Amino acid sequence: MEIEDKPNCHHLHHNSLMTHDLKFLILHSSYRIPKYSQWAYSLVLKVITLAYAIQSTQSVGKTERPPPEEENRCKQPKQSISSSPNLNQSIMEDLPTELTIDILSRLPVKTIIHCKRVCKKWRNLVSDSSFVNLHLSRSPTGIIIHHKKPYLIRSATGIRIIVHHKKPRIDNWNIHNDPGILMWVEIEDIVDHHRLHYHGLFNVDLNRDVLAILPKSRVVGSVNGLICVWHYFPLLNIDDTYICNPITREYVVLPRERFLIGDDVGVVLYGFGVSSLTGEYKVVRAFQAKKVVQNQPNVLEAEVYTLGTGQWRSLGPVPVSCRLNTFKEFYGLFLNNHCHWIVSHNEICTFDLEKETFQLLPSPPPPPVKDIWSHRQSLAILNGCLCKLDTYRSELKIWVMKEYGIKNSWHREVVIRREICVTRWPLYEPIHLIAGLKDGSLLMVFENKLCVYDPRSQTIEDTKMFDPELSGWAYRPSFLKLQNSESERVHLLT
Amino acid sequence: MSKKTLTLMSKDKQLFNIEEHLAVQSVTIRNMVKEDGASSVIPLPRVDSETLALVIEYLNRQQAPEEDEDYVKKFVDERGEIPTLLELAQAALDLDIKKLMDAACMKVADLIKDFTLEEVREALRIENDRTPEEEKAIRDEFQWAF
Numbered sequence: 001m002e003i004e005d006k007p008n009c010h011h012l013h014h015n016s017l018m019t020h021d022l023k024f025l026i027l028h029s030s031y032r033i034p035k036y037s038q039w040a041y042s043l044v045l046k047v048i049t050l051a052y053a054i055q056s057t058q059s060v061g062k063t064e065r066p067p068p069e070e071e072n073r074c075k076q077p078k079q080s081i082s083s084s085p086n087l088n089q090s091i092m093e094d095l096p097t098e099l100t101i102d103i104l105s106r107l108p109v110k111t112i113i114h115c116k117r118v119c120k121k122w123r124n125l126v127s128d129s130s131f132v133n134l135h136l137s138r139s140p141t142g143i144i145i146h147h148k149k150p151y152l153i154r155s156a157t158g159i160r161i162i163v164h165h166k167k168p169r170i171d172n173w174n175i176h177n178d179p180g181i182l183m184w185v186e187i188e189d190i191v192d193h194h195r196l197h198y199h200g201l202f203n204v205d206l207n208r209d210v211l212a213i214l215p216k217s218r219v220v221g222s223v224n225g226l227i228c229v230w231h232y233f234p235l236l237n238i239d240d241t242y243i244c245n246p247i248t249r250e251y252v253v254l255p256r257e258r259f260l261i262g263d264d265v266g267v268v269l270y271g272f273g274v275s276s277l278t279g280e281y282k283v284v285r286a287f288q289a290k291k292v293v294q295n296q297p298n299v300l301e302a303e304v305y306t307l308g309t310g311q312w313r314s315l316g317p318v319p320v321s322c323r324l325n326t327f328k329e330f331y332g333l334f335l336n337n338h339c340h341w342i343v344s345h346n347e348i349c350t351f352d353l354e355k356e357t358f359q360l361l362p363s364p365p366p367p368p369v370k371d372i373w374s375h376r377q378s379l380a381i382l383n384g385c386l387c388k389l390d391t392y393r394s395e396l397k398i399w400v401m402k403e404y405g406i407k408n409s410w411h412r413e414v415v416i417r418r419e420i421c422v423t424r425w426p427l428y429e430p431i432h433l434i435a436g437l438k439d440g441s442l443l444m445v446f447e448n449k450l451c452v453y454d455p456r457s458q459t460i461e462d463t464k465m466f467d468p469e470l471s472g473w474a475y476r477p478s479f480l481k482l483q484n485s486e487s488e489r490v491h492l493l494t
Numbered sequence: 495m496s497k498k499t500l501t502l503m504s505k506d507k508q509l510f511n512i513e514e515h516l517a518v519q520s521v522t523i524r525n526m527v528k529e530d531g532a533s534s535v536i537p538l539p540r541v542d543s544e545t546l547a548l549v550i551e552y553l554n555r556q557q558a559p560e561e562d563e564d565y566v567k568k569f570v571d572e573r574g575e576i577p578t579l580l581e582l583a584q585a586a587l588d589l590d591i592k593k594l595m596d597a598a599c600m601k602v603a604d605l606i607k608d609f610t611l612e613e614v615r616e617a618l619r620i621e622n623d624r625t626p627e628e629e630k631a632i633r634d635e636f637q638w639a640f
Contacts, residue, residue, distance in 0.1 A: 095618060099583050099599065106603035113639040116632050118611055119620045123628065249635065492635070 101125055105135040108186075109247060109477050126479060136224055136478040141435050143185040143196075143443065144227060144246070144475035145450070146219050147466060182219070182227075182246060184477065185450075185465070187437065194437045196463060219471070221272025221283070223334045225478025228272035228283055230330070234261050241283055243272070243307065243482065249493040250482045254283065254305055257312050266290050268300060271332025271339030275353045281307040284332070284339060284351050286318050286358075304356055310487025318358045320349045331473065333379045335386055336404050342377045348388070362407030364388055364399035376430035381474065383436055387413070391430045391446075394418050398433065398442075414442070416453060421460040423449060434472050445472045500527070501535045502550070508543040509535065516553045521590035540588055545581040548573065552594055566593055570601040576617045579605075 104112060104125060112135070116123045125131050188195040220241075221228035229242040239260045244251035261267050269286040286302040300318040305311070321344050332339030338350040340361070348361040367375045367390060374393040381387065382400055388410075390397040396416040403409035418425045424447050431446040442453040444460075448468040453460045482490045498514040500523070518524040526536060538546060557565045573579060579598045586595035606614050615622055633640050 095580060096584065096587060099580070099587060100618075102583075102595070102599040103602050103606070106600055107607050110639050111607050113632075113636045114611065115614065116636075117624060117629060118614050118622075120623050120628070122620075123624070123632065249638075 097125070101128070101131045101134060105131060105138055109139075112479070127481065132479045132481065136476070136480065139225065139476045139478055140187065140189060141474050141476050142187050143434050143450070143472045144219065144222060145183040145185055145466065145470050145472045146217075147181050147183060147470045183466075184246060184475065185472075187435065187443075189437050189439075191438050194439055194441060196443075196465065218270075218330060219473060220270035220330050221332055221334060221339070222473050222475045223273050223281070225476055225480050226272075226281065226482075227475065228270070230267075230270055232261060232267075241285075241305070243281070243283070244493075245478070245480055245482060247477050248479055248481065250490050251493060252307075252482050252488040252490055255310060255312070255487050257285070257305075258303055258314065261287070264290055267330060269302075269332060269339075269341050269343075269349070269351075270330040271334065271341070271351055273332070273334035273337070273339050273353050276337055277354050280353075282353050283307075284315075284353075284356075302351075302358065308483055308485045308488065310485065315356060320344075320347075320358050320360060333381065333386075335381055340379050340386065342379060342388075346375075346377065348379065348386075361386075361405065362410070364390075364401075364410040364412070367392070374427070376426070376428070378430040378432050380433035382413070382433065382442075387433065389431055389433055391426060393425075393427065396431050414455070416460065420458050423447060423451065423460070423462045432472070435474050445470065502546060503535045503537045504541055504543040504546040505539055506543050508546070510543075510546055510550050512550055512553060519553055519591060521592075523589065538585070538588065541585040542581065545578075545585045548578075548582055549585050549589065549591070549594070552591075562593075566597045570594075570597045574601065574605070576602060576605060580618070 100122070104115060104122070107115065112126060116126050185196050188197070216233060217229055217231045219227055220230045225247060226243055226245050229244060231240045231242065232238055237260065239257060241254040241257070242251050243254065265287050267285055268288050269284070271284045272281070274281045283305045284302060286300050288300050300320065302315040302318050303312045304315055305313070330341075332341055332351070334340075337353050339353070341349050343349040346363050346366045348363050350359050350361050351357070352359065371392050376391040378389045378391070379386065380389060382398070385400050385402060386404060387398055387400045390399065395418055396414075397412055398414040398416075399410050400413040401410050426446045429446065431444050434443040434445060434450075436442055440455045442455075444451050444453060448470055450463045450465055450470065450472060451460050452463055482488075484490050499511050500514050500517045502510045502512060502517070502523075504510070514527065518527060523536060541549070552566075552569055555562075555565055555569075570579060570582070573582065579602050583595050583598035583602065586592075586598060606617060609617065614620070
């Protein structure tokens with residue numbers, strides 16, 4: 001809608017920024033506890049506003065008067081602009097870049113993108129590294145959701161992210177098994193309540209070939225707004241790693257790994273992170289031969305890729321025992337310069353991104369013998385600390401490592417009994433923790449659903465934002481730019 | 495130790511007295527005091543007297559540490575006009591008073607986040623120099639956000 005420049009009509013544009021959000025809010029995408037009635041009331045107001053906006057958009061008229069609420073809303077800030085007594089033009093004209101960057105970095109992602117259109121200076125600032133870094137330092141944690149059964153979008157080349165303004169539904173996916181779509185859920189995280197919305201729905205189509213059988217894809221890492229996606233189908237020799245920024249829509253395809261997965265080799269661990277010392281982004285993965293050669297240990301071998309270098313480097317055998325196909329989760333949780341995975345029985349394996357070495361990290365106490373058979377594990381970050389989730393048939397225990405690397409600092413923070421869970425309790429998969437919120441709630445994914453645990457009311461509820469079949473990870477959106485290099489061409493999702 | 499007083503001078507040559515132990519919340523002033531004892535008047539050539547009066551009021555606050563955050567928030571909330579807030583942010587930037595600058599910038603961001611582009615330009619006195627081609631390029635680049 002190209003109307004924000006017309007006099008008296010800017011309210012239309014303003015609304016158009018919100019239209020999609022409102023649709024989502026109205027239909028399905030919002031979830032909030034506990035001030036429900038207040039929320040409902042504001043929703044009703046918004047619906048009315050929206051209805052007005054749609055009406056006025058349809059009958060576009062330059063001189064049309066805005067509806068009452070609109071008028072009030074627009075007027076209020078305007079008054080504050082024009083009626084100020086101490087307006088000092090000279091300072092305003094050269095608002096220091098530092099201040100502009102500071103103010104911009106505090107705006108929501110979508111508003112920042114719209115602000116790129118304010119003037120040339122602002123457009124360039126958003127790409128400036130000082131803005132990018134400041135914004136990243138303030139960017140709140142959200143969720144990246146990989147929805148596994150969306151509807152199919154055909155694409156002949158590369159990854160595609162497409163905005164979808166409607167809720168993906170299983171009954172809309174009509175043709176193939178497909179690689180899935182990625183969605184970003186923004187968390188409005190306030191001290192006494194939270195609200196979730198996915199206003200800007202990404203559709204990531206990872207199909208590189210229009211084939212009858214499509215490869216699988218997995219999100220295997222997320223750091224500083226970049227996500228690492230693995231795209232594989234051994235039968236067709238497909239084994240590609242992508243690094244992508246869903247906000248700027250840039251992505252690179254890494255060169256082929258030395259070992260491709262296939263009949264004889266399988267990937268066990270995958271990780272993506274950044275070295276705080278050098279600022280280098282690295283992808284690491286570890287392989288294992290599928291066939292066990294008699295009298296020889298089934299060795300795990302790793303290789304690492306530093307973004308911009310163009311080649312994978314072998315790290316040789318990994319001194320950690322790990323069984324192939326034991327875990328469906330490859331995702332390496334990145335924290336404190338290390339990627340983390342759960343290996344073997346109750347052990348945490350780490351990869352140091354600077355030293356490029358694997359090590360075991362002290363684990364919390366093992367489960368009681370009687371519970372071993374029902375024990376499922378996952379790793380997450382809670383209040384900046386590494387935490388481990390032990391899912392049992394009857395309960396979930398969340399252990400937090402208060403001091404990184406210190407065995408005695410493992411503390412059992414939360415125990416959630418199965419009885420309080422109204423949705424189905426996971427029996428075969430671990431519960432995944434996505435984020436701990438300021439109001440004490442925990443956002444979790446299990447049984448392919450995005451759920452919220454509220455410690456005050458002692459409830460676990462399905463947010464019902466999406467149809468089932470999803471996985472989710474913590475994700476902090478950023479404007480980080482991918483760099484072109486000889487071996488990595490930066491592409492833009494089309 | 496007796497309470498030492500410093501004198502700050504605004505752009506329009508007005509003088510403000512403030513106790514040194516309060517003034518050194520400003521890193522800029524703290525460094526000046528460290529360097530030469532800052533016995534004379536400290537000139538602030540970019541800060542007008544109205545803004546400096548606000549800064550002095552802020553520096554003179556007597557809050558318990560646990561209430562300070564709320565106070566700073568309320569302080570900028572009460573000066574909810576964008577030009578005032580920008581002046582305040584600019585002064586806080588020059589004087590290196592991080593808390594005040596953060597709060598002022600946060601408040602401006604809060605105010606402009608629901609503005610239209612035209613309102614943002616008007617509020618921050620920005621000239622619209624973009625071309626239709628650039629506009630299209632941004633829309634193409636960030637399709638999902640439009």
